[in-house]
Amino acid sequence: MKKYAFLQNLYRYALLSVLFLIIGACATNPVTGKRELMLVSEEQEIQMGQQSDPAVVAQFGLYEDDRLQNFINEKGQQMAAISHRPELKYEFKVVDSPVVNAFALPGGFVYFTRGIMAHFNNEAEFAGVLGHEIGHVTARHSARQQTNQTFSTLGLIVGMIAVPEIAQMGETAGQALQLLFLKYSRDHERESDELGVEYSTKIGYDAQQMAGFFGTLDRLSGGSEGRVPTFMSTHPNPVNREKTVAKLASEWQAQNPGKDFAVNRQNYLRMLEGLVYGEDPRQGFVENNNFYHPELKFQFPVPAGWATQNSPTQFAMGESNGKAMMILNLAAGNSLENAAQETVKQYNLNVLDSKSTNINGLSAIELVADIVQDPQQQQQQQQQQLRLHIGLIAYGGNIYRLIGVSQAQTFGTWQRQFTNVIRNFNTLSDPDKLNRQPEKLRIMAVTNTTTLENALRGFGIPSNRLEEFSILNGMPLNATVQKGDWIKSVGQ
Structure with a gap:
């Protein structure tokens, strides 16, 4: 009985400690305006990004192309200025990796791989994803995730003290927490999608193009047969995201009737000429x-x-x-x-x-x-x-x-x-x-109105790579391309 009373007292002390921690750890979220638990200060966020940035650059290397580096920095700074945290000192970089990915560190460090730059087909697609990554920063997702993990782990420990039987289920409980964190991550992805639509629309881009890019991501992931089940994925289903983003884009554009939102396909494709494609x-x-x-x-x-x-x-x-x-x-x-x-x-x-x-x-x-x-x-x-x-x-x-x-x-x-x-x-x-050289993107003008498949074959793309280049161009092989349209091919 004495042991049980001791455990009860320990449980009360633990709960009081958690309560005091909660009282002192509330902060206003810059995006929602709501008060929420936050164990990571803004200064700590910035420090985390500053400490991790050199490791990211060392791991991948910066892609040596002034046009792309200037482009991402110009658009990034423009978007950061209208974001919910314009006071941060943002840095935007294209890193030298063939993997199709973009990611952000806390404090305002945003990275796009040359692989994802190759798969965009206009500036609006790029702007939507850029807004998404800035959204991770402005909504403080890294800090929120770290706070959630800390409190969930502390709750599990307190639960084990109060109810010893929980300790026997420690592994199962830990797995449940991991699934909970995946849920947090999916919620953060959805919130960043919303911010991507908002930010890209505010600087004048057509966010419907962002929705279309999720079709590319779906094909890259292998479609419904190749995807990880949604409940086990840190990202929502690309098809669902495409529908949601398209709806959000329509709502934002409805607030600005008569405004022309930019796509800028040719400007973007021209910039990709000569980009290293695939492994170097x-x-x-x-x-x-x-x-x-x-x-x-x-x-x-x-x-x-x-x-x-x-x-x-x-x-x-x-x-x-x-x-x-x-x-x-x-x-x-x-x-x-x-x-x-x-x-x-x-x-x-x-x-x-x-x-x-x-x-x-x-x-x-x-x-x-x-x-x-x-x-x-x-x-x-x-x-x-x-x-x-x-x-x-x-x-x-x-x-x-x-x-x-x-x-x-x-x-x-x-x-x-x-x-x-x-x-x-x-x-x-x-x-x-x-003397081995990398493949490089070549932007080619279609000579006659035909299908994408016929155009790609005419540019020397072999049969076993047609689907790859269909995805790269963001359209199905049976899509019609008009004479004079630009599409992506490769050369050395």
């Missing part, structure tokens, strides 16, 4: 189980069946079940010995073996080491001890670092593959690989 082989590519980097002139093997991911700062590859992986990046240090010392310090390693060697004529050091664990957790995590095989290779003024990692108890299973990759790092001299 100049930044490295995988072919026939080898990774090649034409700019840095090196190559090494990729184990068969391993998944790969490339970025400007590192190349990663991993076994399908996640039991082993390897990473290539640059090591700090002005010599191999110094690079080895810095690597040991950086990853907190206990070196088991070390030797200087020569790999295909290049000076190198190989290490085998364990990651040193926190003594308090060492016994608990004994079965999760990670072991690394590291190759440091001096070449072309850089020190390249190849790291193979697996659990210590299975390290022997993977060491042969780690060794094979490291010791087959080599210079690249094959002209075919060195």
